[in-house]
Amino acid sequence: MTEQLIEPPATTVASNGAGSSTGRDDALNETLEDYTLRFAPRSYREWSAAVVATSALGGIAYLADFAVGANIGMAHGTGNALWGIALFAVVIIVTGAPLAYYAARYNIDLDLITRGSGFGYYGSIVTNLIFASFTFIFFALEGSIMAQGLELGLGIPLPVGYLVSTLIVLPLVIYGMKALAKLQVWTTPLWLVMMVGPLVYLLAAHPDSVSQFLSFSGVDADGQPRGEGVNFAGVMLCAGVCLSLIAQIAEQIDYLRFMPPRSPENKRRWWAAVLIAGPGWVLFGAVKQIVGLFLAVYLIANVADSVGIANQPVHQFVQIYDDMMPAWLAMTLAVVLVVISQIKINVTNAYSGSLAWTNSFTRVTKTYPGRLVFVVVNLVIALVLMEANMFSFMSELLNFYANCGIAWIVVVATDIVVNKYLLKLSPKAPEFRRGMLYAVNPVGFVSLIVAAGGSILVFFGVFGDTVAPYSPMVAAVLAFVLPPILAIATSGRYYLRRTDDGIDLPMYDDFGNPSDAKLLCCVSGMEFERPDMLASALPAADGSKQYISSLALACDKTGAHVLPEQQ
Numbered sequence: 001m002t003e004q005l006i007e008p009p010a011t012t013v014a015s016n017g018a019g020s021s022t023g024r025d026d027a028l029n030e031t032l033e034d035y036t037l038r039f040a041p042r043s044y045r046e047w048s049a050a051v052v053a054t055s056a057l058g059g060i061a062y063l064a065d066f067a068v069g070a071n072i073g074m075a076h077g078t079g080n081a082l083w084g085i086a087l088f089a090v091v092i093i094v095t096g097a098p099l100a101y102y103a104a105r106y107n108i109d110l111d112l113i114t115r116g117s118g119f120g121y122y123g124s125i126v127t128n129l130i131f132a133s134f135t136f137i138f139f140a141l142e143g144s145i146m147a148q149g150l151e152l153g154l155g156i157p158l159p160v161g162y163l164v165s166t167l168i169v170l171p172l173v174i175y176g177m178k179a180l181a182k183l184q185v186w187t188t189p190l191w192l193v194m195m196v197g198p199l200v201y202l203l204a205a206h207p208d209s210v211s212q213f214l215s216f217s218g219v220d221a222d223g224q225p226r227g228e229g230v231n232f233a234g235v236m237l238c239a240g241v242c243l244s245l246i247a248q249i250a251e252q253i254d255y256l257r258f259m260p261p262r263s264p265e266n267k268r269r270w271w272a273a274v275l276i277a278g279p280g281w282v283l284f285g286a287v288k289q290i291v292g293l294f295l296a297v298y299l300i301a302n303v304a305d306s307v308g309i310a311n312q313p314v315h316q317f318v319q320i321y322d323d324m325m326p327a328w329l330a331m332t333l334a335v336v337l338v339v340i341s342q343i344k345i346n347v348t349n350a351y352s353g354s355l356a357w358t359n360s361f362t363r364v365t366k367t368y369p370g371r372l373v374f375v376v377v378n379l380v381i382a383l384v385l386m387e388a389n390m391f392s393f394m395s396e397l398l399n400f401y402a403n404c405g406i407a408w409i410v411v412v413a414t415d416i417v418v419n420k421y422l423l424k425l426s427p428k429a430p431e432f433r434r435g436m437l438y439a440v441n442p443v444g445f446v447s448l449i450v451a452a453g454g455s456i457l458v459f460f461g462v463f464g465d466t467v468a469p470y471s472p473m474v475a476a477v478l479a480f481v482l483p484p485i486l487a488i489a490t491s492g493r494y495y496l497r498r499t500d501d502g503i504d505l506p507m508y509d510d511f512g513n514p515s516d517a518k519l520l521c522c523v524s525g526m527e528f529e530r531p532d533m534l535a536s537a538l539p540a541a542d543g544s545k546q547y548i549s550s551l552a553l554a555c556d557k558t559g560a561h562v563l564p565e566q567q
Contacts, residue, residue: 113416136385137382317337533547537562538560548561
């Protein structure tokens, strides 16, 4: 059961000098806004490591993995699919571990990590757009699966089902992490039983399905065997589709940023939670992809005319449930499973997407419209994709998206591991505050543009059809090689605009955790914890130094509070 959180105090926002207070009242209502633009303070992070990890893993209950595994296996056979899934898992673990550590250690989301890891204050906006695209693409995919379940079980037409699957998450996502933690913790045990039970039954009742699965070589649209053996191009095509999920680490981080401070007493539990709920999500995802292909092969081998529906999770589970129990109960349980799974992931998609859109919009316009505005924006885009029958061209879309997602995540992971820890050209402590960073850092920004752009050209066959399957590899290699080269070429010059934020208090406590010391913001009239504060360039009326929060500074239209560049 989740612990009760301490409610933030109600506060009236006062304007002082530069900028308008418009929108800051909403931004400061953290019950709704969930620290959208900034560091998550210690006073709010009252969850245990176990609760945060359970909440984060609850979000990967989605059924899209089943569809992904079925699609790549039906197209390229079990052998290529298994090797592709294995490659996908390795890449996710290697790139996800440093990102998860930084999020949990410093209590910031992936956008804030990205800013100080080679992109700059405005340069990371492009990665926010990549992440926002991930959330509405996968919301649409999950919503499509839910609509298929509603159509099969309740006879609801697909267009109506798309609308229902969109609207049902809205009230759940409004209250952010507090509501999501409760939803994920309480629904996960039921989901596990309903998910694992049918698989165990199938293995026990139909042991021959294992040999059918291992010998499966793929089928074409007419159900005829492809006969494709294991080959490198097939493996890479499978891995490319799977790697479209690489940005899932950003959604895991949206939970991990609420981890409690690490201490000698909780060190083991803290690390276990970070690794399992961070990069560890891929172990569960890979298993679901394999199971999805396993169920698809079972349907193709044992159910007549099932090729067209074998990649649809709802049909997969209806068939297995139907073997176990009466048809009416089988249908009921399959629909319940689909609805629970899709709600669990789509509240996370809607929530994380709203954070990404809000971050970008506020930095560009210096206006905070409220996170809930972008919840609606994300849902509308996802609904349009669903109504356009995105499910029918899922593999092509995911293969394309993978190039952008891989480029972003690998660039940031490389900057942390290589540029920060090995070359020591990137500052080890993350920085996200306006005025402390340059607008754009070419190290990450240029690396992303070249890696994503080059791999997309490869994907569309500009360099020939022979190398087109290897576009994910091109994205990963360029994203790994370019950041160190550019960091050395620029001598790390564009990471920090300033090294001194004008505050004498230490940023971290004795255990290296962000300090919980509080300072008064001269614009909002509220107290914020030390990592969120900077000295203002404007002195107080009596000439003394005053401080401003990163949130108020983000909305400062005139820039009067921004400290000058440090010479």
